[in-house]
Amino acid sequence: MRMAELSTRSGTPVATIKYYQRENILAGGAHSGPNQALYSETHLDRIRLIRGLTEVGGLSVAAVRRVLEAIDSERSLQETFEIAQQSVSATIDPSTVSAEALARVDALTAGWHVSAANPGRLAAARVVDTFAEVGQVDARGWFDRYAAAALLAAEADIDELDARVDRAAKGETVVVGTVLGDKLFSGLRRAAQEHISALRYSVPLDGAPEPAPDQTS
Amino acid sequence: MRMAELSTRSGTPVATIKYYQRENILAGGAHSGPNQALYSETHLDRIRLIRGLTEVGGLSVAAVRRVLEAIDSERSLQETFEIAQQSVSATIDPSTVSAEALARVDALTAGWHVSAANPGRLAAARVVDTFAEVGQVDARGWFDRYAAAALLAAEADIDELDARVDRAAKGETVVVGTVLGDKLFSGLRRAAQEHISALRYSVPLDGAPEPAPDQTS
DNA sequence: CCGATCAGATACTCACACTATCTGATACTG
DNA sequence: CAGTATCAGATAGTGTGAGTATCTGATCGG
Structure with a gap:
């Protein structure tokens, strides 16, 4: 899916998603060109996890980053x-x-x-x-x-x-x-x-x- | 006691104590002149309570204010x-x-x-x-x-x-x-x-x- | 009596989590 | 295939919360 769909399906503004990418808690999309990218369901899941941890869990973005690294690493x-x-x-x-x-x-x-x-x-x-x-x-x-x-x-x-x-x-x-x-x-x-x-x-x-x-x- | 002692005994900077007074979560001292005031043990207790609620309890100053009002009121x-x-x-x-x-x-x-x-x-x-x-x-x-x-x-x-x-x-x-x-x-x-x-x-x-x-x- | 300290007012800082704007490039529509 | 919408990435701006810092006179203490 494209950025717009990722945004609407996750209920998160585009600017916020880009902010998460800048903060390295969300991966970039699969590039189909120098300024085009596609996102998958795993991106959507990640955003939902991030927002659950921040909004409900009260974690800071820095804490989310540490925690996601722990999940992803072996x-x-x-x-x-x-x-x-x-x-x-x-x-x-x-x-x-x-x-x-x-x-x-x-x-x-x-x-x-x-x-x-x-x-x-x-x-x-x-x-x-x-x-x-x-x-x-x-x-x-x-x-x-x-x-x-x-x-x-x-x-x-x-x-x-x-x-x-x-x-x-x-x-x-x-x-x-x-x-x-x-x-x-x-x-x-x-x-x-x-x-x-x-x-x-x-x-x-x-x-x-x-x-x-x-x-x- | 005077402000300096209140500060050292509570381990809280003078500027922070004044901030608490501005935010109406800490009462002023008993005035002994137009620009002199004395503080009591209850002030000290209040500061300790405020810092316990904020630093350990994670409450915001606004939440502390509501909670202290509830304690003080009947x-x-x-x-x-x-x-x-x-x-x-x-x-x-x-x-x-x-x-x-x-x-x-x-x-x-x-x-x-x-x-x-x-x-x-x-x-x-x-x-x-x-x-x-x-x-x-x-x-x-x-x-x-x-x-x-x-x-x-x-x-x-x-x-x-x-x-x-x-x-x-x-x-x-x-x-x-x-x-x-x-x-x-x-x-x-x-x-x-x-x-x-x-x-x-x-x-x-x-x-x-x-x-x-x-x-x- | 004179330097240290004080109360009160005002202004400033810093971190955080966004949010907005800008610039080219690409995708879709008619 | 022109024209508009949308996109990625970069940069800059915003608002809030919790203090900090400075300034101005006035007062205390030796």
Whole structure:
């Protein structure tokens, strides 16, 4: 297909597609002349992936570039995982997290096989530090229960990964799952918060005014 | 204290503190003259909260302003929750999510008390849509298991909230928990991914024989 | 009393993700 | 086969967000 069709089918302006090509996250078309090129379905898929990662996943173009390189290269899944994880959030300078917070996270993940350089370990420690800085009291049970929830999600992640057969599909699943999994959990947690707080505080057990009696779905 | 001390104690440049005041997320000091002001510990706490929400939580200054207003005002916890949830991610135009994805999310959260306008519900549906657009096969079990994990986290959230006594503390816990909870989970999930994949594929990272194949929670 | 510091106002910078314009060359239409 | 539409590639411009920097008087502290 030509540029115009690529643009309409992907719902992305031509200028933006050209920008992606300039940024080396999208390949050029197959040239049929010095200033004519044709694009394929793989270009369309790439654009959809890029926009999913940026618009929904919140990745920067630079992070998308790293992540796509990992998918395209013949890297091991472990390496792809690492790159995907690093892209999800800014790399944390280890010197900015306290030893206490790191020890705390290591206690939460006791028995897990986690390397010291795991970016998630640092990110979690950073959050633990921030909690303290912000004056929140030590939320022992809360941290632990989050670790349990995270373990559940990670098991689901790896099961999903095992369901993919070829390496390219696995790579893409690693990236998409890592990036979008955070957002999925975030959304579902917010829904669950409303559910649980409704159960606790405003379920029509007694005379409390009840907001929405139709939401039993 | 004076501005210089506020700056050094918070680790924030003077110009940035003044910027926060201009943006109305930080109150001015108590004036002791036409161009002299004194700052208190509450100013320091505010700056720490602002920086925690922006640097670790990834909130924009505009989102911080909304969230701080919710904490300061005498709003109900439900309202504070709503505002905190909306601040975590951009508001999603309901017309951009498919009816199928919404139905899918509603099925995942069957039995939950979730209003149609819940921002998390829309955010989750958006992720479900993106999964399909990106060509990932329908991850039936994956979605469900994320919903289970989210429910676990939300229960921990509300329990933690119940442990706070006065309203101001509850409000701040709602905001901090909502904003930082996502990041905590994200980090812990990344650590857990390494753990589970190491278990499965028995990567001898430290040359040790693999542990027992069933995991603890 | 005099250099250091301060509050408040204004202007400037920098990165990022586009978006627009321009220049020739090529493709399609009548 | 003329004329218009469209194209690739290069270059330049835009808008936003989050700070930074400078400037002007006034005040503090030794």
